[in-house]
Amino acid sequence: MAVVIAKVDAHTPASRAGILPGETLCTINGHGIRDVLDYRFYMTVRKLDLVLMGLDGQARTVRVLKGEYDDLGLEFDTYLMDRQQSCKNHCIFCFVDQMPPNMRESLYFKDDDTRLSFLFGNYVTLTNLDQEDIDRIIKMRISPVNVSVHTTNPELRVKLMKNPRAAGSLAYLKQLTDGGIKINTQLVLCPGINDGPELERTLRDLGEMYPALQSIACVPVGLTAYRQGLYPLEPYTKEQAQAVIDVVDAFSQRFLQEHGVRLAYPSDEFFLKAQRPIPPPAYYGEYNQLENGVGLIALLQQEFQQALEQLPQGMDVGSRQVSIATGVAAYPLMCRLAQQAMDRCRGLTVRVFEIVNQFFGENITVAGLVTAQDLMEQLQGRELGQQLLIPAVMLRHEQDKFLDDRTIQDVEAALGVPVQTVENDGWELLDRLTGQEG
Numbered sequence: 082m083a084v085v086i087a088k089v090d091a092h093t094p095a096s097r098a099g100i101l102p103g104e105t106l107c108t109i110n111g112h113g114i115r116d117v118l119d120y121r122f123y124m125t126v127r128k129l130d131l132v133l134m135g136l137d138g139q140a141r142t143v144r145v146l147k148g149e150y151d152d153l154g155l156e157f158d159t160y161l162m163d164r165q166q167s168c169k170n171h172c173i174f175c176f177v178d179q180m181p182p183n184m185r186e187s188l189y190f191k192d193d194d195t196r197l198s199f200l201f202g203n204y205v206t207l208t209n210l211d212q213e214d215i216d217r218i219i220k221m222r223i224s225p226v227n228v229s230v231h232t233t234n235p236e237l238r239v240k241l242m243k244n245p246r247a248a249g250s251l252a253y254l255k256q257l258t259d260g261g262i263k264i265n266t267q268l269v270l271c272p273g274i275n276d277g278p279e280l281e282r283t284l285r286d287l288g289e290m291y292p293a294l295q296s297i298a299c300v301p302v303g304l305t306a307y308r309q310g311l312y313p314l315e316p317y318t319k320e321q322a323q324a325v326i327d328v329v330d331a332f333s334q335r336f337l338q339e340h341g342v343r344l345a346y347p348s349d350e351f352f353l354k355a356q357r358p359i360p361p362p363a364y365y366g367e368y369n370q371l372e373n374g375v376g377l378i379a380l381l382q383q384e385f386q387q388a389l390e391q392l393p394q395g396m397d398v399g400s401r402q403v404s405i406a407t408g409v410a411a412y413p414l415m416c417r418l419a420q421q422a423m424d425r426c427r428g429l430t431v432r433v434f435e436i437v438n439q440f441f442g443e444n445i446t447v448a449g450l451v452t453a454q455d456l457m458e459q460l461q462g463r464e465l466g467q468q469l470l471i472p473a474v475m476l477r478h479e480q481d482k483f484l485d486d487r488t489i490q491d492v493e494a495a496l497g498v499p500v501q502t503v504e505n506d507g508w509e510l511l512d513r514l515t516g517q518e519g
Contacts, residue, residue, distance in 0.1 A: 083107045083134065084114055086155050093154020094147040098131075105134040106155065117157075122221045124153050169209050171243035172231075173312035174269055179305040181440070185486055204229045204267055206242065207250040215253050219260035225295065228254065230266045232275045233286035241275060258293035267298045267373055271314055272321050280325065284332040284345050291336075296369040297345040299329055301354065306442025316444050322354035342366055348374040350447065353410050374447070377505055378414055384507025385418050395427050398515050402430040402466030404498075406456055408448035409435055411472075418507075422514045431514055434460060440485060449474035453487030457495040465498045470513050473502040 083105045089095050106114050109123040110130055123129075129145040145153065171178075204227045218226065232238050235248035258264055266287060270276045275283070280299070287297055301317045308314070317325070326347050333343035343366060352359050362383045365376035407415050412435040419431035436459055438445040440452040449472070456471070469492075475483055482488055489500045503513050511517075 084116075084120075084157055087158045088156040090154040090156065094145050094151060095154040098143050098145045100131070100133065100143060100155065101135075103136050107132040107134055107140070118217070118221060118223065120155075125150055129153070168206070169244060170206055170247065172269075173241055173243065173274075174271055174302040174304075174314060176303055176305070178311060179303075179307045179441075181305075181307055184484070203227065206247070207253045208242065208244050208246045210250065210253060215256055218257065218262060223262065225263035225265055226257065227265045227267070229269070230254070230283065230287065230297075231268050232279055233283045234275075234279055237275060237279060241271075254287075254290065254294075258290040261293060264290070264294045265296045265298075265369055266294065267300060267370075269300055269302055270317075270325060271302045272317055276321075276325050276328070280328050281332070284329070288332070288336055288344060291340060291342075291344060294344075298348060298370040298373040298375045299325060299345065299351065300348040300373055300375075301325075301350055303447075304442070304444045306444070317351070317354050319354060319356055322351050323357065326351055326355055326357065346370060346375045349376070349378045350374055350410060352378075353446075371505075378411075381505055381507050381510070382414070382418070385421070385511060386507070388508045388511040389421060389425055392425055392511075392515070394425065396425065396515070397427045398429045400428050401516050402432075402464075403468045403470060403514060403516075404432040404434060404463075404465040405470045406434045406436050406451070406460060407472060408451050409437060409443075409446040411448050418510065419514070422511060426515055429515065430466065432464065432466065434463065436460075448472040450484065451475050452485040453483040453492050454485045456483075456492055457487075460496055465496060467498070468513075469496065469498050469500045470503050470510075471500060473504045476502060 085105050086100065086102055088102055089100050106120075108114060108131070109120070110126070112119065112123045114120055114123070127146060127149050129147070131143045131145060132140060133143060134140050147153070206229045217223075230238075230251075231241050233251060235251060238247040238251065239245060241247070254264065268275070268280070268283060270280065284297065287294055301322065302314055304314055304316050329345050329347050333345045336342065336344045343364070346365065348370075349359060359378045359382075362376070362379045365379060368376045368380060371377055371380070405415050405419060412433065415433045419433050423429050423431055436448075436451050436455050437443055438451060439455050439458070441450055451471075452475075460469070476489070489502070493500050501513055503510050
């Protein structure tokens with residue numbers, strides 16, 4: 082329970098106290114330090130007594146006085162200060178197991194680290210935690226934690242996740258919510274397995290943990306073309322997606338009447354598969370599950386309309402020609418928004434291109450999994466105008482690379498047009514379309 086200090090930032094409490102790189106941080110105010118959570122939790126007081134071990138093996142104690150929430154100024158070899166915890170499950174729907182071969186190594190790593198849930202919003206299953214970990218989360222008030230539940234039926238959870246610990250770890254949910262830890266949950270639904278009556282049971286069980294349990298996102302299983310040798314699964318049909326929405330809405334309507342919130346939401350993808358209208362923004366409350374694709378379309382439409390209303394009718398943008406490339410699921414929406422922008426702005430031409438996912442398979446329709454390879458192949462020779470706009474989520478996995486290891490510069494060179502990323506923000510989208518991004 083000690084970590085080596087890699088760097089001491091200049092002009093910080095740690096540097097003023099004479100702490101040196103290479104020393105080992107053993108304790109803060111008597112508490113052992115094993116990772117970033119311990120470090121961040123125990124350093125948020127004004128007076129700190131740090132026990133350090135030097136390279137000579139001699140221990141010393143250093144007193145540091147600082148502002149209550151000021152950072153000490155220490156850096157470590159890794160952000161978490163120890164190894165990232167990997168997933169011990171073998172879920173029948175795991176997307177990583179469906180990745181094409183010969184991609185970069187980081188894309189095959191399955192994380193299941195509760196610290197990343199707190200720090201970055203990652204979803205975890207709780208299956209690699211023990212009671213000591215749960216007690217620490219409650220003690221430190223680590224909140225919110227995002228949990229992949231999938232089902233509250235213990236036997237079915239073991240079947241889904243192929244991990245005997247999947248059943249017992251469900252009890253941790255109740256401990257966390259009883260301890261005041263806020264929880265957001267997701268259910269990856271597979272047709273005929275954890276939907277229908279099983280979904281009704283799961284929603285009821287999770288509803289009993291409200292208000293600490295803040296939201297439930299229901300998302301359909303994603304299936305690539307690389308499922309050879311894996312559990313046989315099929316994508317949701319229109320009718321099956323409609324049935325899921327009906328179950329979730331029946332529960333959420335009752336919950337809304339009793340508690341004033343819906344709690345459970347189908348993802349946007351379910352509405353698209355069911356060929357049903359996206360609900361209005363009021364349906365989504367506080368938008369707790371945007372990262373799970375819940376309410377993204379409603380929010381984007383609302384922001385875009387607000388942005389349009391700020392533009393003068395018939396605004397002249399000169400002779401501006403731009404294009405948008407997006408996934409199959411978002412294509413109809415982008416066409417509507419592009420037309421609204423052209424109706425409002427004189428001189429604006431917007432072409433929207435639907436990119437079919439050949440890389441992962443045509444069952445994958447979300448924009449975030451479109452690769453540079455598909456962009457380049459399907460847009461080659463097309464009239465793209467002065468600029469090509471793409472959703473920023475296409476590069477979010479590695480920030481500057483598509484999933485196939487290509488870069489924006491590769492796409493620009495292949496297509497001969499500048500490429501600009503756009504966040505899921507209606508105001509930003511309109512700015513990019515009209516050339517007013519500043």
